[in-house]
Amino acid sequence: MSTLNQASLRGVSAGRKVKDRIVQVLVYVAFLLAVIPLLSVLWTVVSKGAKRFDPDFFTHSLNGIGANDAGGGAYHAIIGTVEQVALASVIAIPIGVLTAVYLVEYGRDSRLAKLVSFFVDVMTGLPSIVAGLFILAFWLLLLGFSYSGFAGAMALSILMMPTVVRAAEEMLKLVPNDLREASYALGVPRWRTICFVILPTAFTGIITGIMLAIARVMGETAPLLLTVFVTSAINNNPFQGPQMALPLFIFDQAQRPNDVAINRAWAAALTLIVIIMLLNLVARVIARLRKPVSR
Amino acid sequence: MTSETLEQGATGSLGERGRRLSTGRLGDRLFGISARGSGILLLLIIAAIAVFLIAKAVPALKADKANFLTSQEWNPDAAQPRFGVLQLAWGTLLSSFMALILATPVAIGIALFIAYYSPRRLASGLGYVVDLLAAVPSVVYGLWGLQFFVPKMASVANFLHDHLGWIPLFGGDNVGGQSILTAAIVLAIMILPIISSISREVFLQVPRANIEAALALGATRWEVIRMAVLPFGRSGMVSAAMLGLGRALGETIAVAMVLSTAGGISLRILKPGGNTFAANIANTFGMAGNLGRGALIASGLVLFVITLLVNMLARAIVARRKEFV
Numbered sequence: 001m002s003t004l005n006q007a008s009l010r011g012v013s014a015g016r017k018v019k020d021r022i023v024q025v026l027v028y029v030a031f032l033l034a035v036i037p038l039l040s041v042l043w044t045v046v047s048k049g050a051k052r053f054d055p056d057f058f059t060h061s062l063n064g065i066g067a068n069d070a071g072g073g074a075y076h077a078i079i080g081t082v083e084q085v086a087l088a089s090v091i092a093i094p095i096g097v098l099t100a101v102y103l104v105e106y107g108r109d110s111r112l113a114k115l116v117s118f119f120v121d122v123m124t125g126l127p128s129i130v131a132g133l134f135i136l137a138f139w140l141l142l143l144g145f146s147y148s149g150f151a152g153a154m155a156l157s158i159l160m161m162p163t164v165v166r167a168a169e170e171m172l173k174l175v176p177n178d179l180r181e182a183s184y185a186l187g188v189p190r191w192r193t194i195c196f197v198i199l200p201t202a203f204t205g206i207i208t209g210i211m212l213a214i215a216r217v218m219g220e221t222a223p224l225l226l227t228v229f230v231t232s233a234i235n236n237n238p239f240q241g242p243q244m245a246l247p248l249f250i251f252d253q254a255q256r257p258n259d260v261a262i263n264r265a266w267a268a269a270l271t272l273i274v275i276i277m278l279l280n281l282v283a284r285v286i287a288r289l290r291k292p293v294s295r
Numbered sequence: 296m297t298s299e300t301l302e303q304g305a306t307g308s309l310g311e312r313g314r315r316l317s318t319g320r321l322g323d324r325l326f327g328i329s330a331r332g333s334g335i336l337l338l339l340i341i342a343a344i345a346v347f348l349i350a351k352a353v354p355a356l357k358a359d360k361a362n363f364l365t366s367q368e369w370n371p372d373a374a375q376p377r378f379g380v381l382q383l384a385w386g387t388l389l390s391s392f393m394a395l396i397l398a399t400p401v402a403i404g405i406a407l408f409i410a411y412y413s414p415r416r417l418a419s420g421l422g423y424v425v426d427l428l429a430a431v432p433s434v435v436y437g438l439w440g441l442q443f444f445v446p447k448m449a450s451v452a453n454f455l456h457d458h459l460g461w462i463p464l465f466g467g468d469n470v471g472g473q474s475i476l477t478a479a480i481v482l483a484i485m486i487l488p489i490i491s492s493i494s495r496e497v498f499l500q501v502p503r504a505n506i507e508a509a510l511a512l513g514a515t516r517w518e519v520i521r522m523a524v525l526p527f528g529r530s531g532m533v534s535a536a537m538l539g540l541g542r543a544l545g546e547t548i549a550v551a552m553v554l555s556t557a558g559g560i561s562l563r564i565l566k567p568g569g570n571t572f573a574a575n576i577a578n579t580f581g582m583a584g585n586l587g588r589g590a591l592i593a594s595g596l597v598l599f600v601i602t603l604l605v606n607m608l609a610r611a612i613v614a615r616r617k618e619f620v
Contacts, residue, residue: 012513012515017515019517023520024516027412030400031409034402034425034428038428040443041436044442045435095333099336099337102331106327107331112331116334122341126344127602129595136592138343216430220432220433221548222433222573247432254441266438266442269434269438284423
């Protein structure tokens, strides 16, 4: 469907030909304009991040490292990110997938389903800082809990849910109806049909969507700033006390006025980008390996 | 097209049956309830966000000695708390709209490039490249902006100031890199992928017959796009731009890092300064006292309402379009 075939422009007046060419050039330039910042970001992150991309960086925290000292690392931040994102996934994935099941298998044309679907879309555009403010207002200020990785995970899960719902919904829609009918014809109850026929069929697609959602929330900083706070020590317990996360680490280090800290920020940025790109890549590979059976 | 109608026809019958959540068996009942419960939970979360933000914002608003909507001050923790969102709203809207103006034409160009100009084999790969821009976390854009882009923009700002300083927009005393313009450009880069991917989807839905009819009339490639593609995709492009706007309005960390915050309302986009809702929350939260947090939550509530309206409008445009396609 793409690429309009450029038929010969022989019978075309010069003015129209020129206009056509100008637009073609503009469109190419537009694409270049998008590629330039991408390459610039990736190049600066890789070249500057490589300076501190050493074993020390992954095995040490910043505990006891003075403001101007070299050394130290992001171990505490990596632990924090992994735990927070894992907790967020544990909260968001079941709710997201079940909501998608409701939308596709149960709700279809009901009013509630339309409402849910609309607000899922609205939730996709929710600013991440508002999710953080919500957890701050509800969990920290109203219920009186203190900063913790879990509070951050709750904020992240709010940001994850709509992405998971949409991805799972798309995949469930692709499951051929014959499968459902065959299962019902055999007298299999509805919930077993969903759990053992429909979800497995859509499984790889849903996994892809989930991985993309994880990659997306992994880079979120703003909600964590309000809920996890910042620490330089290792805290393995996400339910108690402030934690660190890679994006917070970058934000914190980047604002310090010395090169040692800035280099640590770059190295953390490289780590984060590598993880996110890997997640993206694996998601794409899974999606390509086993496309869902479609009609 | 045919596959779509097929799907609708097929699932229509399922929808009839779907009214009843279960066959009455225990497992069925439980599963149906939990699926429906998850959907309802999502609605409750959205409602809870609004309710709790309001609940925590109200005490701060009551203590506010200045007008919350029109004051330019931000001193919520002073003995006489005075704060207002006017300058935050100004900075947020100015930077976001500038980002929108910068990003929309480029994004639509990219969408046209991928849909109609690039070699067909490369199309999906090129789309992936643009999507990579969305995969880069905003804090990395902030770091890149602060360390790499701001120094570059400082010389650009000086150049613009020296040669075009007579235009009020580029005027001012000390221009620099950490300006609204820089923030807007970074925002524009960040919202490119969402605008271009939605526009691309719309462009790919243009009926083949329309394109072929235009070609049969002897249209050049540009004329095909102008006569067949753009009119068809207009509402889609509008809603794509609005979704991009929603994203720009709420973007926090990149703006907080790039912009050097300063009070006041100014149209001088090259001067360091300005502030946005989200950046203000990120920058001042660490030092905010009890009332300060309430004030920040109140400002977040305003941001929430603005983005909610922009997003709902964008979705409504998309939904209306779907109905008559």
